[in-house]
Amino acid sequence: QSVLTQPPSVSAAPGQKVTISCSGSSSNIGNNYVSWYQHLPGTAPKVLINENNKRPSGIPDRFSASKSGTSATLGITGLQTGDEADYYCGTWDNSLSADVFGGGTKLTVL
């Protein structure tokens, strides 16, 4: 059971938009920055978003994110087949004194 809650899967057609939610609490999302990661098996997780909504250099603006209260959302527009991957949210938890992650969301581009 992950500390942060994400939907197990989402899907959409190429070119469409999808959102992935991440729900936490005041001890984690509510009081800390949220990051989002794209992960393909056998590779290093890739940082898509840090500090709630900032894209590192090289990340296309098709990826965006927001945070409100104890929840965060990742949005991906103009879906491509290459976007098929697992997506994770992550943050720090003040009560646990630990990094915490969501359970991951598998994106399928139909």
Next chain:
Amino acid sequence: EVQLLESGGGLVQPGGSLRLSCAASGFTFSIYAMSWVRQTPGKGLEWVSTVGGHGDDTYYADSVKGRFTISRDNSNNTVFLQMNSLRAEDTAVYYCRNSGEDYWGQGTLVTVSS
């Protein structure tokens, strides 16, 4: 270019030990906390342990506390994870992570099985 290169994974019997290493380059190693994060088969990412820049501060997930020990060698830009009393549920890909800048390695597979 930042690189984090993990090594030391492999197959080990339950109750056995392994020592993971992560060689870092491309950033000022000693000023950053370093962490190990694992992904178990079919499950998500799980934080395992973090060590502060000087190596004095260490933190562990409850699931590994008392069995795993994290350490670092700033003269050789390397972080270690000593894993003892390994269990089947420790089977995972273990990733090395620069906690400050959020750089990740490619991971090393640890399989605990008889």
